[in-house]
Amino acid sequence: MQIAAIIVSLGIAAVGIALFGQVLVRMYRTITMGQPAPGRTGNPWARTRNLVIEFGAHTRLARKGKRSIGAAHWLVMVSFGLLFLTLVTAFGQLFSPTFQLPVIGHWWPYQFVSEFFTVAGLLAIVFLMGVRLRNLPSKKGRKSRFFGSVMWQAYFVEYVILGVMLCILTLRGAEAALENGSKFSMEYFFSAPIAQALFKNASVDTLQNVIWAVAALKIVISFTWMITISLNSNMGVAWHRFLAFFNIWFKKKEDGTTALGALNPMLSNGVPIDFEDPDEDAVFGVGKVEDFSWKGLLDFSTCTECGRCQDQCPAWNTGKPLSPKLVVLALRDNAHAKAPYVLAGGGLDMAGEEKATEEMLKGVPHDVLAEAARPFVGSPEENAVIAAEALWSCTTCGACVEQCPVDIEHVDHIVDMRRYQVMIESAFPSEAGTMLKNIENKGNPWGMPAKRRLDWISEVDFPVPVFGEDVENLDEVEYLYWVGCAGSLEDRAKKTTKAFAELLHIAGVKFAILGGEESCTGDPARRLGNEFLFQMQAMANVEMLNEVFGDKPVKKIVATCPHCFNSLANEYPQVGGHFDVIHHTQLLDTLVDEGRLTPITPIEQNITYHDPCYLGRHNKVYTPPREIIAKVPGLRNTEMHRCKEKGFCCGAGGARMWMEERIGKRINTERVDEALSTNPDVISTACPYCLVMLGDSITARKQAGEVPESMEVVDVSQLLLRSVK
Structure with a gap:
C-alpha cells in the first residue's frame, strides 16, 4: 500500500x-499580448490597501x-x-x-x-x-x-x-x-x-x-x-483564485472605487490619440481581441462566471441578447484560443492583409487559425465572437461593474468595441446616425436651432439671467447653470428646468445660464462610440467655458442632467476642462439644510424614487434626492426592491434614448412595473432621460386604462417647489 x-x-x-x-x-x-494600459500602477500603497480590504473583508462579494x-x-x-x-x-x-x-x-x-x-x-x-x-x-x-x-x-x-x-x-x-x-x-x-x-x-x-x-x-x-x-487556461472559475489579486490591484481607480463615471480615453498602443492629427497607423477602438489592453485580457481571464453582472443587467432581464458575463466569456475564450496565432506574429495590417508569413504560421494549429478567422462583431450566422445585437443593447448603466466581485470593467470594454464599429466599420443602428448628425450640425441630439434653448425662459415669471445678455461677467454669480439639451428642448424635461430655476430664484442664489452658447456635452456620442464627435464637442465646450469663466478661481457649475454632470465633472478633465460641478439635487439639499428653502405645504402622496444610473452608480449620489423627499411634509417614499447600488436602468443610457428597442420587453416598461408594485401616486427621479423614459411608459398605461390619469412622473425639484410655494 x-x-x-x-x-x-x-x-x-x-x-x-x-x-x-x-x-x-x-x-x-x-x-501581455494586449496593448499597454497606462495609469495602472500609480499610488501602490493605496492599491495595496484596497486589495487587502477587498480580499480580507470581501467587500465586493x-x-x-x-x-x-x-x-x-x-x-x-x-x-x-x-x-x-x-x-x-x-x-x-x-x-x-x-x-x-x-x-x-x-x-x-x-x-x-x-x-x-x-x-x-x-x-x-x-x-x-x-x-x-x-x-x-x-x-x-x-x-x-x-x-x-x-x-x-x-x-x-x-x-x-x-x-x-x-x-x-x-x-x-x-x-x-x-x-x-x-x-x-x-x-x-x-x-x-x-x-x-x-x-x-x-x-x-x-x-x-x-x-x-x-x-x-x-x-x-x-x-x-x-x-x-x-x-484549461480559460477556466476562470478556478483561475480567479490566482488572478483576482492582480486584477483588483491593477483596477482603474487608485482609490479602489469602481470603474464608473468617466470612460477611458481612446488609446492606440497605450498613447492617447491626437484627434486633430492622428497617426496613420492609429487603432481606433477594439476591432479584434488583441486590441484590448493587457488589463482587458486580465479582466476576461479573471471572470469567475458567478453571473452577478448578468443578474443585474437591464438588457438581459428584459430578454435581450446582451449578458455582460457572456460577453466577457466570449472574449476570454477567443483570446486564449487565438493567442498562439497572435504570438506567432499573426494579424492583419491596416490594408487587411496578413502580416505573418506562411513560415511564421506553419506551426499554428488549424483550429487556432479558424478561431483567428472568425468575425469579431457580427451576427450569430457569421459565427462572430460578439453578437452585434448584444453590443448595441448595452445602456452603459454600470450595474455589471458595480456588482462584479473581481472588478471587471465591462462598460469600458463594450464602449471600446463600439468605437471601432462606429469609427472604422460605420456599423451601428441607423436611428443613432440621425442623433450623431444632429449633434454635429446643430449641437443637440434633436437637431433644433440653438436659439430654441432660450424658449423656456418666456414660460416663467421671474428673471433668468443669460450670460452675454443680462450678465457680462460670471464674477457676479455663484453658479453657472448648465441646462443641457433635454432641459432646454424637451417639453417634459423643461418642467424640471423651470422648477429648479425658480427654486434658485426663491433661495436668492445668483446664477446665470449660457442659452444659445450651450452645446451638447457629447455624452450620447461617446457612449455610442463616436469618440471623435465627443472630442469635438468637449474641446469646444471647454474652450467656451474657460473663456466664460475667465480668471474666476472657482468655476462652479450646477447641472440638472446626470449625463451632463458626469461629462463635465469626470470626462472634461481628460481634455483640459477642470470645473467644480454638482448635481441640482445636491445643491437643493444644501439650500434646504441652510434654511434658504423651506418646504411647508404638505403633499399627501405615496412616492417611489428611481435612481438615475449616471447620478447613482456612476457618481454615488444617492442621499440628496432622498433627503429632499424626506423633508417634504406628507410625502411617503417606498423604495423599489432594486434601488441605490442595485437600481434598475430606465433604458436611456448608452445612447439608447435614440435607438429603438426591438427585442424583448422594453426596459422602461420593466422599471415602471417595479415602480407600480410600490403602489405610488407619483414616481420621482432626478434625470431628464429617466423622466422621459418612465413618462412614456406611464402615458402608454394611461391610454390602456391601467393607471389613473393622476399618476405622474416628476423630478425631485418639482416636488420641492410645490411644497415651498
Missing part, C-alpha cells in the same frame, strides 16, 4: 507541477442580500490558502504515518486552526453547492445567474474542494486514533469524535494503511485539479 501510494502521488505531482509551470508562462504571454454567500466564499477562500500545509503534511505521511511539520506540527493552535477551517470550509462549500443547485439554468432558465456558465468546471472545482476537506478530516481522525487513542485534546478538537466513530478499535496497521491511502487520495485530488486547470 505504501509503495503504491508513493509512486502514484509523486507521479501525478510531477505531471501537475510541470503542466502548471507551462500554463503560467502561456497565461502570462496571452495576457458580501453585499447586502448576498452576505451569507460572501461569508461562505470567504471561508472557502481562506481554507484554500491556509490548508496548503496539510498537502505538505500529506507528502510526509506517505513515508511516515506519524509525520508532522517541524516546529508547528504538534503546536495545538496550528492544529486547532487547521481543523476549524477544514470543518468551516467543508460546511461552506456544501452551502455554496446548494446555492448553485437551487439556481441551475435547468430550473430557472435565463433567470439563473449561472445561465451560460461552464457548469462542469464549477462542479469540478466544488467537488475537488469537498473531496480535499473530507480527506483532511479523515486523515486527522486516523492521526488522532494512532497518536493518542482518540482522546479529546485541543490538538484534535474536531477530529477526535471522528476517530471515535471510525477508528475506535482499528489496529496500528489498519490506521497506517488508512493514512497512506487517504494521503495519496488527497494528493491525487489536488494535483488532478492542477492538471485540469493547466489544460
